[in-house]
Amino acid sequence: MSIPGIPGLGQINAQPTPSTTSTTRTITLDPGSEWRFVTAKATSSSSTNFLTNPSSTSSSSSGVKVKLLSGSAERDGTSLALNKVYTFSRTKSKIFTWEGCSLEVTGSCVNESVYRPATMEDSCMVGWVNLHMLILQEQRERVSQSLKNHHHHHHGHHKRSDGAGAGGSGPPGPRVMICGAPNTGKTTMARTLAGYATRQGGQPLVASLDPREGLLSLPGTISAAVFGTLMDIEDPRGGFGVRNTPSSGPSMVPVKLPVVYYFGREKVVDDVPLWKDLTRKLASSVRAKLKEVDEVRASGVILDMPGWEGRPDAVGLEVMECAVREFAINTIVVLDNWELEQELHNKFLQEKTPFGEAISVLRLDKSNGAVPRDPAWSKTEMEAAIKEYFFGDAKQTLSPMTLSVSYDELGIFRALDESESYDPEDSSQQVLEPAEISSELRYWTLAIIDASVNDPPETIRLAPVLGFIAIADVDEDRRRLKFLSPVMEQLGNRPLIWGKWPEPYLNLLG
Ligand SMILES: Nc1ncnc2c1ncn2[C@@H]1O[C@H](COP(=O)(O)OP(=O)(O)OP(=O)(O)O)[C@@H](O)[C@H]1O
Numbered sequence: 323m324s325i326p327g328i329p330g331l332g333q334i335n336a337q338p339t340p341s342t343t344s345t346t347r348t349i350t351l352d353p354g355s356e357w358r359f360v361t362a363k364a365t366s367s368s369s370t371n372f373l374t375n376p377s378s379t380s381s382s383s384s385g386v387k388v389k390l391l392s393g394s395a396e397r398d399g400t401s402l403a404l405n406k407v408y409t410f411s412r413t414k415s416k417i418f419t420w421e422g423c424s425l426e427v428t429g430s431c432v433n434e435s436v437y438r439p440a441t442m443e444d445s446c447m448v449g450w451v452n453l454h455m456l457i458l459q460e461q462r463e464r465v466s467q468s469l470k471n472h473h474h475h476h477h478g479h480h481k482r483s484d485g486a487g488a489g490g491s492g493p494p495g496p497r498v499m500i501c502g503a504p505n506t507g508k509t510t511m512a513r514t515l516a517g518y519a520t521r522q523g524g525q526p527l528v529a530s531l532d533p534r535e536g537l538l539s540l541p542g543t544i545s546a547a548v549f550g551t552l553m554d555i556e557d558p559r560g561g562f563g564v565r566n567t568p569s570s571g572p573s574m575v576p577v578k579l580p581v582v583y584y585f586g587r588e589k590v591v592d593d594v595p596l597w598k599d600l601t602r603k604l605a606s607s608v609r610a611k612l613k614e615v616d617e618v619r620a621s622g623v624i625l626d627m628p629g630w631e632g633r634p635d636a637v638g639l640e641v642m643e644c645a646v647r648e649f650a651i652n653t654i655v656v657l658d659n660w661e662l663e664q665e666l667h668n669k670f671l672q673e674k675t676p677f678g679e680a681i682s683v684l685r686l687d688k689s690n691g692a693v694p695r696d697p698a699w700s701k702t703e704m705e706a707a708i709k710e711y712f713f714g715d716a717k718q719t720l721s722p723m724t725l726s727v728s729y730d731e732l733g734i735f736r737a738l739d740e741s742e743s744y745d746p747e748d749s750s751q752q753v754l755e756p757a758e759i760s761s762e763l764r765y766w767t768l769a770i771i772d773a774s775v776n777d778p779p780e781t782i783r784l785a786p787v788l789g790f791i792a793i794a795d796v797d798e799d800r801r802r803l804k805f806l807s808p809v810m811e812q813l814g815n816r817p818l819i820w821g822k823w824p825e826p827y828l829n830l831l832g
Contacts, residue, residue: 357437358434362385542584589628791818
């Protein structure tokens, strides 16, 4: 399906609408246009220390309310229901319409505008939906069909003995990798493609290898999850935020169970060997999932990559190549980075996936409304993600436990810098070391690792994350530590990793 060009959408681009009004207004969108908005940053965050004063979190801003009055509209691939009020806060996003719609908006935005492309083709969404319909969905249907035939064929003969969803050796559905320059809408595209796939009954596996964002998880991690249900439109991160996971308590929205690995650094280049090791781990759990569930197998993988500016250097290519191989990528989408497209095209031109498919490289338009997030905004987002993990949000408040324990009961491991530790020749190297008690631990968020403190550091380093705790206080004299935990469960002998990033942002006392 291609979306027909609709002429005469007008020439007015990004026409600002009056902002900072609290009154209710109606916004009418022509087909192919979008309402872009930035809501207020979370209030309360910078003035009170939530680790010592949890009640400060309940005073969250009221945000902006949006109701679809007529027509149809979507946020990043997920449809808005008619006449339902959606509340957005701490969000930079857009509401897009294919058919045209009218929205009722109440409350003020920091910034808002209506974007009307000159012609439908000028919207990046045309290329995106074509990718979905013509390339991805087509492959999904082919795999579904062959899985059906296969089951039919074997009906009554024998049970699946390989433990694998029957599809046998045929390729799974599409594995699409989204890369490109920073702030071009890569994550938005991943969300949109996942939204479209689930709308058509699919269950795509979405993975993020960008440690700065943490899909369904905290920053500093890489993760993957099956998206088998509708995504939460009101989530500041459109269904990718940490509140969509069960570790943060009972939830109003269908929860997803992500597989999470702890990188503990901001950028891939901060520890390429660790990133590659964790990517391998994540990919192998993704492969297992694709084998296990037919719907997931048919839907395939949507992989969000860290941003890359300009021509990739050797390390950049190594990183992309690792992802392509580990996830058996057969479609690479590049947003707004011509040099990257060229490099990847040359690199994979002659190559085949493990299933014998060609690897295609497509360049699509970026989301021209993707807004570079200033460091202050990113910091706010990060802080809010951590806060949300422990305390929930306006919709649902969580009550984390505050526990006081003897330091010596815990197994805290400090991540070493790559330079301190990394020697590619030495596989027995020390990559984590037991951390001495230190007041510097205060306010850090540590990852709870699914391993035993008695395991070798190399095992702990590459084991999955179970959850997080936040250190509220350190008493060096009495060797005691106070921390917040979202669950009642004891840590047992599970190791904790103290990473390098994100640094604790609370330099203030409550
Ligand atoms: N058309 C649009 N209108 C308004 N906001 C948008 C639009 N497209 C994307 N955004 C917003 O812009 C921000 C950046 O987009 P996104 O996270 O998708 O970019 P990215 O390329 O993944 O960034 P990074 O390089 O940091 O990973 C997000 O807050 C997103 O919701």
